Amino acid sequence: MPVVNRIAAYADDMKTWRRWLHAHPELKLDCHETAGFVVDKLRAFGVDEIHEGIARSGLVAIIEGQGPGRTIGLRADMDALPMDEETGLDHASTVPGRMHACGHDGHTTMLLGAARYLAETRAFSGRVALIFQPAEEDIGGGRIMVEEGIMERFGIDEVYALHNEPGQPFGTFSTTPGPIMAAVDTFRIHIRGQGGHGAYPHEAVDPIPAALAIAQGCQTIVSRNNPPREDLVVSVTMVQSGSADNVIPEKAFVGGTVRTFTPGIRDMVERRMGEIVAGSAAAYGVEALLDYERGYPPTVNHEGEVEKAAAVAREVAGDAAVKIDRPREMGAEDFSYMLEARPGAFLFLGQGEGPSVHHPKYDFNDEIAPIGASFFARLVERLNPL
Template sequence: MKTIDAIAAQAPAIAALRRDIHAHPELCFEEVRTADLVAAKLTQWGIPLHRGMGKTGVVGIVHGRDGGACGRAVGLRADMDALPMQEFNTFAHASQAPGKMHACGHDGHTAMLLAAAQYLASHRDFDGTVYLIFQPAEEGGGGARVMMDDGLFTRFPMEAVFGMHNWPGMPAGTMAVSAGPVMASTSEFKITIRGKGSHAAMPHMGIDPVPIACQVVQGFQSIVSRNKKPLDAGVISVTMIHAGEASNVVPDACELQGTVRTFTTELLDLIERRMRQVAEHTCAAHEARCEFELVRNYPPTVNSPAEAAFARQVMVDILGKDKVLAQEPTLGGEDFAYMLQAKPGAYCFIANGDGGHRDMGHGAGPCTLHNPSYDFNDALIPLGATYWVRLAQAWLNRAPG
C-alpha cells in the first residue's frame, strides 16, 4: 500500500478531529458546528473557502502551482451529517447528543477529505484547481441537490466530481469502483385504504380495510416476481401498516407505507404504475377507496465509465490490482446521484473492515451502516486521503481531453 508519508504522519491528529465530529453529531442542514470546524481547519491551512451553499455547506478552493490559471478543475465531495438515532456505543467519543449519531461514517468522510486538503494545500504539485465539497444533508435532505441549486457547479465549474463512502464488511485495505449503477433510486409510498368501520362481531355491516391491505401487500410481491425482468434489480418493501384502535372494532382505514428501490428510472416507472393499479383495483373490488402517493427521492447513482476507469487506475497504483475490487451495486440510496446527473464522475467504496477496529465500549451490534453499534475505522484515513490526493493530481496533470 503506497500511502503518502506526510498524510500518515498527520493521521492521528485527523483521527482526533474525526472523533470530535463523531461526539457532536448534527442532523441534515444543522451541521453548523461541523461546518465551523471544517472552515477553521481550511483557513488554518491557507485554503480559501465559501460557506452557506446548501445552507451549511462548505467549499474549499485549492489552486495548484499555476494559481488555477489553466482553468481546469476537479471536485472531491464528502458528506457531513449524522442520523436521527440513538448510539449504543459508550466509548469516549460516543455521541453526546441524545437521539443523534454518526452511524454512516460521514464523520470519517469529512476527516479523510480534510486530511487530503491539508496535504494539497502544502504541496500544490498540480496545475488547475481542486474544489473540496463538504456537503450537508445527505441523509434524506438532498443536500447535494440544494448545493447545486445554490450554484455549486456554476460558481465552481469543474470537469468531473468524485465521491467516496466507507463500506463495512469489505476487507480492510481494499477499495472498489465500477462503471454504471452502484446505488439505487429511493422512493417512499403511502397508501390509505378507506373502508367502513363496524363492530368486529358484525363485519358484514362494514368494509374491512385490513384484509384488503393484506391482499394489496401480496399483490405488490407479484410486481417484483412477475412484472419486472428477472435480471433488473428492484425492491418493494412495505415497512409500516397502521390500522385500528380496539380489538373489537373494524377500523375505517388502514395505512401502508414503505420504500421502492431500483437502478433505473424505467423500472421505477413500471413499479409505480403497477403498484397504483394493484392498490386501486384491489380496493375497488372490495368497494373500498384508495389514496395512493409515491414520492421519488434520490435518483440512481450511476458512475460514468471513463471516470470509473480513471478512479480504478488510481486505486491500483496505490493498492495493487488484487486490492481493488469490483463494486457490487447496492439498493441503498445516495444523493451524490444528483451530482453525477450533472457532471461525469464516480462514487467509490473504501473498506471499513469487519468491526474489529472499534474501541472497548462499543455496542453489542454489528459494525454496519445505520446501526447503533457502528463506528468509522480511523485506519482508513491515510488510504482515503491518499486516494483523494492522487486522484486530484492525476486528473489535473493528465492531458486534457
Template sequence: MSPIDRIKSYARELTALRHDIHAHPEIGFEEVRTSGLVADLLQGYGIEVHRGLGGTGVVGVLKGRSDNGRRIGLRAELDALPIEEATNLPYRSTVPGKMHACGHDGHTTMLVGAARYLAETRDFDGTAIFVFQPAEEGLGGARAMIRDGLFERFPVDEIYALHNAPNGPHGRLKTRPGPIMAAADFFDIRIQGRGAHAAEPQRGIDPIVVATALAQAMQSIVSRNADPLKSCVVSITQIHAGAAYNVIPESAHLAGTIRTFDGEIREMAGLRIRALAEGFAAAYGAEIAVELRDVFSVLENSAEQAAAAAAVATELFGAENVDADCVPRMGSEDFADMVMAVPGAYAWLGGTPGPGLHNAAFNFDDSIIPLGSAYLARLVERRTAA
C-alpha cells in the same frame, strides 16, 4: 513521503475530529455545528470557504502551485441518520434518536484530511474544490446544492466521492464504469377505511386488513411483473395503524422504497403499485391514495473517471487491493445527481468487517481515514496534471 504516510502523521487529530462529529450527529439540513466545524478547519488551512450552499453545505476552494485551468471536485456528506445508537463507544452519540450510522462522519473527516494535505503540500496544478454536502440520506441535499448554483459558482471538470464499505475487505477499493448504485423512489400509501368497535367489525372498513393484503400483493411486483434478468426491489419499511386493543382504526399508512437500475422497470413498479391500490380500494370499499417520489437517480460512473479512480487506488494500495469492475449495489446515493451534471466516479473503500450501514451498532473504521484522505488528495494531484 507518500500521501498515506504524511496523513498518518496527523491521523490522531483526524480521528479525534471524526469522534467529535460522531458524538454530535445532525440530520439532513440541520448540520449547523458540523458544517461550521468543517468551515473553520478549512479556513485554518488557508482554504477559501463558502458557507450555506443548499442550506448547510460548505465549499472549499484551493488553488495549486499554478493555474492550468483544471478543476477537480471532491465531495463528502455531513448528515447523520434518525437512529438510536446501540453502542457503548466513549464517543457515542450524545443526541437521542440521532446517529452517524452510515459513516458520513468518517467521509467528512477523510475529505478534511485530504484538504489539509493538499493545502500543506500544494503539489498540484489547477484548483481543488471540496464539497461538503448536507442531507444525503434521502432529503435531496445534492439537488439543493445544484439548485443553489454549485457548478455555476464552482465549475469542475470532474468530481469524485468515496464511501466506506463495512463488509470489507479492509483497504480494498471498489469501483466500476457505468451504473454502480441504483435509483430509488420512496412511496407513501394512505388507506382510509371506517372505524368501528373491534367486537363489531362488520360496521367498519378495516384499513389494517386492506394494508396487510396490499402489502402481500406488492411482493408479487418483483416476482411476477419485473423481468427476472433486471434488478428490482420493492420494500415496505413502515406500517402504521391503530392505537387501541378494541378499536378498528379509521386509517392505515404503508411506506417504503423501490430500487431499480432500469427506467422501464422503475416506471412499471410505480404503475403496478397504483394499480394494486386501486384494485384493493374497490375490493374492500376503502379509499387509497398513493404518493411516489423520485428521490435518487441511478448513479453512473463515467468510464474515464472510473478508470482514473482505479489507477490512483492501484498506485496507493496495490493492484491486489483494487476491484475496477465491482458488482453494482441496490443502495442509492444522491451523488448520482452530481455525476449527471459533470463527469465523475464513486468508489467504496473497505473497512474491517463489522455491523453494516444503517445499523444501530455500526461504527466507522478509523484505520481507513488516512487511506481515504490519501486517495482523494492523489486524485487532485493526478487529475489536475491530466
C-alpha cells in the same frame, strides 16, 4: 501500502477531528456546528476560498494549484442518522437520538486530511473544489447543492467521492463503471373505510383486508411484472391500523420502498402500484390514495473517470486491493445528482470487519482515514499534474 507520508504524519490529528465530529452529530440540512468545525480547519490550512450557506449548511472550499488547469470536485457528506448509539465508546454521540452510524464523520475527516495536504504542497495545476454536503441521508443535500449551481459557479469539471464499507478487507477499493447504486422511491398508501364494533363487521367497512391485499399485491410486481434479468426491489415495510381488539378501525396505512435502475422499470412499478391500489379499493369498498414519491436517481459512474480513479487507488493501495467490477447494489446515494451533472466516480473503501453502517454499534475505522485522504490527494495530483 504507500499512504502519502505527509498525510500519515498527521493521522493522529485526523483521528481527533473524526472523534469530535462523531460526538457531535447533526441531521439533514442542519449541520451548522459541523460546518463551523470544517471551516475553522480549512482556514487554519490556508485554503484560498470558503463559500458557506450552500444547501443551508453546506460549503465549498477552493484550493488553487500552480498554473491553469481543470477544477476537480471532491465530495464528503456531513450528516448523521436519527438513531441512538450503542457503542459505549469514549467518543460516542453526546446527542440522544442522533448518531454517525454511516461514517460521514470519517468521510468529512478524509476530505479535511486531503485539504490540509493539498493546501500545503499545491503540487498540481488547476484547482480543487472541496464539497462538504449536508443531508445525504434524507432530503438530498447533493441535489440541492447542484440545483444551487455549484458545478457552474465553481467551474467543476469532474467530481469524485468515497464511502467506507464495513465487512470488506481493510484498505481495499471497489467500484464499477455504470450503475453502482439504485434509485430509491417511497410509497405511502392511505386507506379509509368506516369504523365500527368488532362484533358487527357487517355494519362497518374494514380497511384492514384492503391493506393486506394491497401489501400482498405489491409483492407480485417483482415476481409477475418485472423482467427476471432486471434488478428490482419492492419492500412493504409498514402496515399500520387499529387500536383495540374489539374495534374495526376507520383507517389503515401501507408504506415501503422501491429500488430500481432504469426509468422504464421505475415507471412500471408506479403504474402497477396505482392499479393494485385502485383495484383493491374497488374490491373492498374503501377509499385508497397512493402517494408515490420519486427520490434519488441511480448512482451511475462514468467509465473514463472510473479508470482514472482506479489507477490512483492502485497507486495508494496496490493492484490486488482494487476491484473495478463490483456488483451494483440496491442501496442509494444522493451523489447520484452530482454524477448526473458532471463526469465522475463513486468508490467504496473497505474498513475491515465490524458492524454494518446504520447499525447502533457501528463506528468508522480511523485507520482508513489516511488511505482515503491519500487517494483524494493523489487523484488531484494525477488528474492535474504540474
